[in-house]
Amino acid sequence: MLFLAAAGFSQTPPKTASAKPWTPPKTPWGDPDLQGVWPGTDLVGTPLQRDPSLGTRALLTDQEFAQRVERAKKQSDIDSQETVNEVTKCDPTRGGLGNTQTTCSNGVSIGPPLYWDDRGKPNRQASLVVDPPDGRIPPLTPDAQKSAAARASARRARPCAATAGGCHDSWEDESLWDRCITRGLLGSILPSTYNDGNQIVQAPGVVVLRNEMIHETRIIPVSSNGAGRPHPSPAIRSWMGDSRGHWEGNTLVVETTNFNDQTQLNNATVSDAARVVERFTRTDANTLEYRVTIEDPKTWTKPWTVQFPLKRDAEYRLYEYACHEGNYYMYNALTGARAEEKRAQ
């Protein structure tokens, strides 16, 4: 199946995909119709940033692509072992995070089974970051570097940081993701490991974008002409910011500002100065090209852009995501840390 998927991959460079002369259907009120379920699952495993050895090449060569396909096939073979055997068990001599002395005991890894994860389909895209041309996220500003270093140093200074489980003094030690709050705007749509469903629903003047993980939903006011309604006062801040959309031809352009300064992206803080511009373009019946540019002069020295195709999947279902109700992790981690403390006394 992997080989079929690989053979079917479009070799069109991401940057030219939106130039295809294909006209999307319209909604009854005349807007381009982007509605449907568009999972990012196929992109799982495509690196966010490019391997520096690839330079400014946005696409893999035939040989590099063959290697990616081969790696994926090996992984698929291991994932689909019908019985647990020496291949599917962890091994401290093998290397990797799941195979260290602290994560692997008697051949059993403390991590979840391999088949918990989506693996994506191999494609030729060298990295999800397409601009700057080297596919790397630009350096942090000096201020952002300082605050990142201060955060890391404060983390390391806590005695709990040296324990296998890390720090769990309170719920505030858990990530925003673990707390069922958010993964941030970009984090909610970047392909990652599982629950990569995205759904678009439209009504006159409104586009609704729903991301499966943590059931994040943005209700975006969209104007048919011009730049749309202005953002609210800068005093109003939120996790996902304030999104306003307009149409440029058949492309939905969504500009988001008014972020709070508490979400993280690639280990850096998305500041209150961030402006995110997303472009959604249907390039054929089953492809929605997604392009997003992050400008955050307080955090990154230059804007940077991510682009990838989302594929329509009518079979994909987004299931109820009562995140807090199902989140046994919070209880297990906090009570586990208290039990550890008692044992240490």
Place this chain on the structure above:
Amino acid sequence: MRVVVLAVAIFLLTVPAWAHHAFAAEFDLKKPVKLEGTVTKMEWINPHAWIHIDVKGPDGKITSWMVEGGTPNILLRRGFTKQSLEKGTLVIVEGYQAKNGENRANGSNITFADGKRLFLGGSNPNEQPQ
């Protein structure tokens, strides 16, 4: 956790991408468990499914355990169905107990009695054809 997930993506084969949260915070590597039990309930909940099993000890005493599973979406797309794990099905779980000492475990390896992996075969070998 995103940073961890992205970092792991470039690691070697067979390394699980540690999804969503830190297993080492929940479960204790010093407490490996091997549980043989019968299913009493399957919780199909996000972000992770949980399998409830009753385990009979050497003294005949029954203890109830909860075993963490994957996200329902992946399990269902891998062919698992509501009928795959009916009440009374015998499963064998290799994993680690919760740090808090409760009868909760991760299920690094979960198999049916014949050694077949639970979520890959997609069906219980002991299941009677309908």
